[in-house]
Amino acid sequence: MPAPGEHKTVQNRILQYAAEVGWSFVPRTEAEARRGFSFDSSIIAERAARASIYFNDVLYRKVKEFNPKYPEGEGALVGRLRRLQANIFGNREALDFLRNTGTFFCADENRELDLILIDYENIDRNVFEVTEEFYFHNGTFGNREDVVFLVNGIPVLMAECKNAIKDEAIAIGVDQIRRYHGETPELFVPQMVFTATEAIGFSYGATWNMVRRNIFNWKHEETGRLESKVKTFCDRRRVLGLLRHFIIFAEKDEDLNKYILRQHQTAAVERIICRCLDRGRTRGLVWHTQGSGKTFTMIKATEMLFKAPESEKPTILLMIDRNELEDQMLKNLAALGLGNVEHADSIRKLVGLLRADYRGIIVTTIQKFREMPERVNGRSNIYVLIDEAHRTTGGDLGNFLMAGLPEATYIGFTGTPIDKTAYGRGTFKTFGVDDPEGYLHKYSIRESIEDGTTLPLFYNLAPNEMLASPELMEKEFWSLVETEGVADIEELNKILDRAVNLKNFLKGDERVDWIARYVAEHYLQKVEPLGYKAFLVAVDRPACAKYKAALDKYLPPEYSEVVFTGNHNDSMELKNHHIDAQAEKQIRKDFARFGKLPKILIVTEKLLTGYDAPILYAMYLDKPMRDHTLLQAIARVNRPYENEAEEMVKPHGFVLDFVGIFDKLEKALAFDSDEVNAIVKDLKLLKVLFRSNMDEKAPRYLGLIREGFNDKDIDGLIEYFRDKERRKEFFREYKEIEMLYEIISPDAFLRPFLENYTTLSAIYDVVRKAYTRQVYVDRAFQKKTNELVQQHVGTGPIQAVADLVEINGDTIDLIKKKLGGDGTKVINLIKSIEKTAEENSDDPFLIAMAERARAVQESYEDRQTSTRDALKSLFSEIEMNEKRKKQQAEKGFDGLTFFVYRTLLDAGVSGAEEASGKIRAAFLDHPNWQKSEGELRELRKKVTFAIIPGEDDIDRVVQIVETLFSLLTKAYAIR
Structure with a gap:
């Protein structure tokens, strides 16, 4: 049966659907010719480095059509565009050109005239083209975009296509686009928008803004429906509207940002x-x-x-x-x-x-x-x-x-x-x-949460002894008609100023101390380990000062800062917390950054509206609020946050209520009940969800452990999780359980689940180490789970999955004698080969062997190769490597020289040994050949001249050089 593929299932279909809505398809070879590729060189990168990213012919033709008095020659405008900075500032200038705000000097009129590049009013006067395999090399890096859309010869939109059956396909595509920005930023000077699709989902965003929360799903009535998504998203009038109107550059914290x-x-x-x-x-x-x-x-x-x-x-x-x-x-x-x-x-x-x-x-x-x-x-x-x-x-x-x-x-x-x-x-x-x-x-809020624009909010009530008196709340807050629909915090403060008894209760010294200690413990145990930050919302400014003094007894003083508006007539207690505008600006910036102090802001009015700090996760609420003021305040914690470097993805926002507002949620939020349910949910629901997952999902994995987690159980896990879909499902389900554990912990509720959760975490650790190519031990688990596994498993009977051995003449006998099933031996041997290659990264033989070992693993996991045959293939690789090492030692060559020597010998080149020595010297002279196009050219030249004395046929020399560099490039690219 045929299988879906990236090109067949996605890329070709995009080209077809684009053509059906008015984009003319330009085949790759024709596109390269129009971009000015030079075909007189055998080096693709060199050709591409000289190529334009524009269709120069049509661009010049349309410029002359739209601007009859334009005086420059064909290459002048492309030259201007190519001189733009290859960064977000150059992209902003390119958008100005696309919006017809560029100019040219008209000698006839002795003045600057607008330079029209696109006719937005009469779209049929424009040329809409789409091409594929859009390759560009800047002399250091080369990348190939799957599909590129051009308007009047200017590339404005690119699409990254992925195979629908690949795990996390769109995420991988987005990561590739992110890499393209770093390696070949020149491509993204004129390109304004990107998309990534695997035929099911369809994500899009603005170039130069690769933050995941700013990458969106193109919404359509049905999942899938690639045809409808392409035809609506790539509609010519919509694309022009996007270019003309719906891309914005704006400064935030003195940095230029781009939004769509x-x-x-x-x-x-x-x-x-x-x-x-x-x-x-x-x-x-x-x-x-x-x-x-x-x-x-x-x-x-x-x-x-x-x-x-x-x-x-x-x-x-x-x-x-x-x-x-x-x-x-x-x-x-x-x-x-x-x-x-x-x-x-x-x-x-x-x-x-x-x-x-x-x-x-x-x-x-x-x-x-x-x-x-x-x-x-x-x-x-x-x-x-x-x-x-x-x-x-x-x-x-x-x-x-x-x-x-x-x-x-x-x-x-x-x-x-x-x-x-x-x-x-x-x-x-x-x-x-x-x-x-x-x-x-x-x-709506519900739509926003479904789209990932905002996150759901969970709340929890503080212990009863800390909650505001229900009688005082009713008498001085809930029963007052003017609190209904209160529109802003200034009005709310006027109401609370009259609530003398309630405010005195909230600011009681003993209560403030209790809450400060509770907040400190909660933050240290539940928020800080996740990497996030918090607000403490006090009833007024004097309460902020009190909370700061109390909190400093239980946390380092630098953990928290007070932010409020100071007045000239303030008491000395309040004046101690006055800060100037510059200091407040710095506090805002530092709070919004991962790993920077402060970690808690104590506020009462300022920052409760308008301030956007996605890393803010928890709000400790000790101020009576309702309706708009409540919703706008708690919305500070509903912003999505992702930090790839720390592998953090914020699951939701959290509010810990010290007033009792959420105990009367229907009274506090006078909105449609469906909207209210989409806004806030009791944290108790997370415990229900954790219990449900542990009861319904965990048992089938826990049941795989039958021997007290000894080597037999590890063999069983490796065999059971050979299937990639099983692994994918298990990893997803485990990570959901792990996140719930991290949020709930520490809590007495978890005690009955600890043993099973620890075992489940150990299973995850075993499977991850067995089948994940790159192992990041320090980030395998969230912090609390990592500590739990270390405590309970680190000293337990579980044996290492990747029991690494040195790759040498004794390896095969050693592997055969080791305990464990053949499946475990396959994994251990593959990991050992990979480790040996990493430690000897200058030896292309080992690097190539590691790649072949990974191919064996791929076949083994797909059940195309039996365990016995996989072991046999790996043993064969080791035996071949030992023979190679003996021959290499006899010649006194290093890994690179012998690799070249064997390649030349296999090609029948006479004088292979002497040529290999010259070639090795050439490689030493040009250590940056993989990064520098100039060094690569010089190196190829020296390699060619080293081979020529032993080979008469110049065409064969060229072919041998191509083969040699193809092998070396592939080998070193694997690292």
Whole structure:
């Protein structure tokens, strides 16, 4: 039966489907010719290093068509593009060219003219081409992209194809693209987007942003359906829209970052534009959950609306909910190249701009509308985009805003719409009146979690003696009407200021000390071992100071920092925690980084909205909150986080509740029950899941241990897990159980499971060591599991799987005499050969032998080779190697020289011994031949001249050199 393959099942189909939606297929040979490959050399890398990554012919033709006065010759523009930096900054410049913001000097008009590279209005005037096996070599490294899409000769999109039956195929493809960025960054100067697919999934992202949380799945109705995914994602109009609008460069922490808007963002932007240009409807609500990219959606809608001819020179107000975000918004707008931007940082300036009928973008806050005159501007093409729109329902600010701009269109953005509030009409009634469902576009928490945009949240209640008094909570918080739908923390603080008895209870010295000790123990036992960080949320600023003093008794002082806004009239106790803006900025940056101090931030208001630190895992909550304020605060811990270097993947966010909010979850979060269930779940569910896994999944693996985990059991494990699918399933199930154990531990609940869990971990260790090529002992387990295995297994009866032996003349007899079944001997022998090759990495014979041993393992695991035949093949390899070593010793050659000597001898070259000596000297003269194209050329030349005296036929010499370097390249590439 035929099997699926990378080229047949994926690559060819992409090319076919792309052609069916208007992309012209260009065969590889034709593409290379058009890229300027020189075919007069036998060295592929040398040809590729001189090749362009552009289709020069069509690029020049379209440039002349779109720019009749363009004066340069055919290679000039390609030269400009090739001189761009091979990094994210060069990529940003390339996007400017693609967006037609580049220029050229026109002598006839004595001025700069726009350089048009793509006709976005008439897409059929453009040339859309797709090719495959797109090879490029920069003189040091060479890489080949599977599929590349070009618009007017410029490569803008690449696809990495993988075999559907390969484990973690898309992840491997993404890793390859990441490697391409490092080795051949020149490819990614013009390429803006990448995809990776194995015909089932279809992931995409922006080039120069390979962080896994910024790589997304192209959503379609069904799993699979490669045809539909390719045809929708690669739709020509959609690709042009992506290039023109939906890629953003923005600075974060002084670093340039690149982002691509996701499907829910692009859909929202398009609906916002339509609503703003529809004079019959003047309201709209964009309900996108916390952490789903509302800011970029808002920015991009602003840009497109401002540039739309139908807007007729509009005024667009960007209403930010906090002063500290205004500067970031201004930076992001500047990054888009928008010049008509004003910062209305005072009421007077805002009123002046509106009265003067300013046409452009105004960045301001809702607070600047306080006491705004009525009908300050009655124009209809004023568009007001309001971040965190629920805040406009607080007090009279919304009334001043809408009375001042009565004919404007209002688009609200929120992650937590409020339908019931003591302060105003509610988000739906204010912004959703023009839509039957109450919103213009929705991206729910449930969708966000399914997409991996955000993580689920788990909570746990602190011990009863630490919880806030239920009576005080009811009397001074829950029963107050004004707490319902409270829109921001400032309003919440005003309510809590009146809750004198409740605040005094929360700040009691004895209670603060108890909680500080509990938090310290919890962090050290459950959070720090996972590598993550935490917030401690106190009821007010004095409580923050108290918690800092208490926490310092149980943790090193440098573990925690207090971050709040200081006032001139603060007490000395509070002034001790005042920090300047620069110090706070550094604390924010360090907290967000793995391995940096501080590990815990003590906060009450600041950082509870807007601050994004994905490494934040735990929130210790000791401040009464509800509705929007609660959801926005706990959303700080729901950001995905991955750290490949430390093999960390954040499973969810966690909240430890010291107030009792989550005991009354339906009262605390007045939202749709389905939404609430998607937001937070009791940590007890993790214990249920752990028990379920240990009861249902673990027994079939534990049942493989029948002899007290002796050598017979190890033989049984090696035989049972020869099947790759079994191993894959076991590794997945074990890692799920391990993560649950790490999160729950330490806990008395785990005591009945410890023996079985330890045995299961030992089974994983055995199988991993047997079948994983690279063994990272220090990262085999999470930290707590590693300690458990060391304690209980390290001194136990389990024998090493990889019982390594030296590869020499005694190896075969030694292996035969060892205890254990033949399967174990196969694994031990393969591992021993691999280790010997690693320790002798300058010996190509051993390197090649290790590769052949791995081929034996592959065949053995696929059950194409019996255990007996596998052993026989490996023994044969060792015997051949011993013969080779004797011959090599007799000649007095090292490994490389003898390898060359045997190759020349097998090829029938006379004078092979003398030539081998010269060739060895040439290799010593050129140690960087694998990395430097120049050294490789010189080395090949010297090798050729060393062989010529013993061979008359020059064509045979060329063939022998090709063979020799092919063997050596393959051997050394295996390392």
